Amino acid sequence: LVIGIPRETYPEEKRVATVPEVVEKLIKLGFAVTVESGAGDAANFSDDSYRAAGAQIAESAAQVWATADIMFKVRAPNAQELAQIREGTTLISFIWPAQNPELMQQLAAKKVTVLAIDALPRQLSRAQKMDALTSMAGISGYRAVIEAANAFGRFFNGQITAAGKIPPAKVFIAGAGVAGLAAIGTAANLGAIVRANDTRPEVADQVKSLGGEFVKVDYEEEGSGGGGYAKVMSEGFQQAQREMYAKQAREADIIITTALIPGKPAPKLITAEMVQSMKPGSVIVDMAGEQGGNCELTVPGEAVVRHGVTIIGYTDLPSRLAKQSSTLYASNLLRLTEELCKTKDGNINVNMDDDAIRGLTVIKNGEITWPAPPIKMP
Numbered sequence: 001l002v003i004g005i006p007r008e009t010y011p012e013e014k015r016v017a018t019v020p021e022v023v024e025k026l027i028k029l030g031f032a033v034t035v036e037s038g039a040g041d042a043a044n045f046s047d048d049s050y051r052a053a054g055a056q057i058a059e060s061a062a063q064v065w066a067t068a069d070i071m072f073k074v075r076a077p078n079a080q081e082l083a084q085i086r087e088g089t090t091l092i093s094f095i096w097p098a099q100n101p102e103l104m105q106q107l108a109a110k111k112v113t114v115l116a117i118d119a120l121p122r123q124l125s126r127a128q129k130m131d132a133l134t135s136m137a138g139i140s141g142y143r144a145v146i147e148a149a150n151a152f153g154r155f156f157n158g159q160i161t162a163a164g165k166i167p168p169a170k171v172f173i174a175g176a177g178v179a180g181l182a183a184i185g186t187a188a189n190l191g192a193i194v195r196a197n198d199t200r201p202e203v204a205d206q207v208k209s210l211g212g213e214f215v216k217v218d219y220e221e222e223g224s225g226g227g228g229y230a231k232v233m234s235e236g237f238q239q240a241q242r243e244m245y246a247k248q249a250r251e252a253d254i255i256i257t258t259a260l261i262p263g264k265p266a267p268k269l270i271t272a273e274m275v276q277s278m279k280p281g282s283v284i285v286d287m288a289g290e291q292g293g294n295c296e297l298t299v300p301g302e303a304v305v306r307h308g309v310t311i312i313g314y315t316d317l318p319s320r321l322a323k324q325s326s327t328l329y330a331s332n333l334l335r336l337t338e339e340l341c342k343t344k345d346g347n348i349n350v351n352m353d354d355d356a357i358r359g360l361t362v363i364k365n366g367e368i369t370w371p372a373p374p375i376k377m378p
């Protein structure tokens with residue numbers, strides 16, 4: 001079968017769904033690979049590098065859609081791409097079926113099979129190698145610190161120089177999931193003093209192991225909502241948390257927020273008042289912008305200055321590190337392809353008896369199969 005890689009069409013999207021190194025491995029699995037000319041340009045992968053890896057280069061997206069049996073994409077297809085998708089195609093991409101019911105109907109009408117990489121059952125340890133949510137969140141956490149450092153007017157690390165003593169920057173991280181932990185590690189490596197909070201107290205040890213200090217909310221309440229995710233906390237907890245965050249905001253030079261609750265708007269953790277209490281020149285990076293933001297003053301997709309504080313609400317952090325994110329994404333899709341092609345003969349079997357494959361198959365031959373039934377864990 002032919003795997004097709006079109007150039008991403010979403011505005012400013014710099015990632016590409018596979019990279020030359022992975023093309024070679026896909027070919028070893030028995031597939032042919034067709035890449036649209038220029039698809040990797042923004043991530044620094046040239047047509048020649050794909051060609052050298054054994055891919056065919058197609059002059060247009062239309063040519064890729066017309067010839068490929070399996071399409072690898074990063075972003076869900078837009079209307080123009082939908083119009084070109086052929087019956088029987090297997091599409092592997094981020095889809096977010098819960099947020100995109102209309103797209104799901106349109107794809108089903110095209111009688112295709114769709115594997116939504118965001119619907120992977122992450123609780124299966126076997127699925128970790130395919131977990132693009134985790135690889136992208138790790139990159140976002142790293143990049144959030146880099147964006148903060150870029151907007152901040154001082155060093156992160158403390159220094160004693162002939163010109164005087166410079167204190168280390170104080171970084172506070174709200175939410176210590178995958179992205180938050182990556183941010184903690186990156187900021188600690190740059191030499192900052194890092195503190196972090198999460199409603200799930202079990203992350204305290206991970207925070208510590210990355211060089212951060214876990215700050216607890218002084219209120220007894222279990223924060224886990226199942227499956228390793230958070231839940232909406234009681235009003236009493238939220239009040240106590242606001243008091244603690246207000247104190248951290250006064251002391252911190254940089255705040256990075258990553259707090260999310262599955263299926264709910266992002267919890268508002270940083271109020272306008274807290275922003276106002278921060279030192280001029282401080283920086284907030286709010287990674288929850290697409291879900292409404294953790295900070296009241298965030299403008300999703302933009303960097304704004306409010307009360308002398310730079311508030312960064314970029315929603316394209318992985319795309320800002322396009323070479324790295326494309327490489328990890330490509331590797332996640334390669335692992336998935338290996339699961340689909342155990343025979344290594346260039347064919348795929350979407351095996352609905354396999355929990356991992358069942359979970360991410362949201363449309364099978366035109367029939368909507370999302371959401372998958374819950375997995376019974378031993």
Ligand code: NAD
Binds near residue numbers: 134177179227259
């Ligand atoms: P996420 O992006 O949904 O949320 C980010 C973090 O925000 C979470 O740690 C959450 O507890 C925290 N949070 C939510 N509300 C908050 C609030 N009001 N105040 C402070 N913090 C708040 O989560 P994620 O990064 O995708 O991962 C969540 C968990 O799932 C992690 O423990 C991760 O290790 C786990 N996980 C497990 C697997 C696996 O088992 N294979 C794979 C991926 C993730």
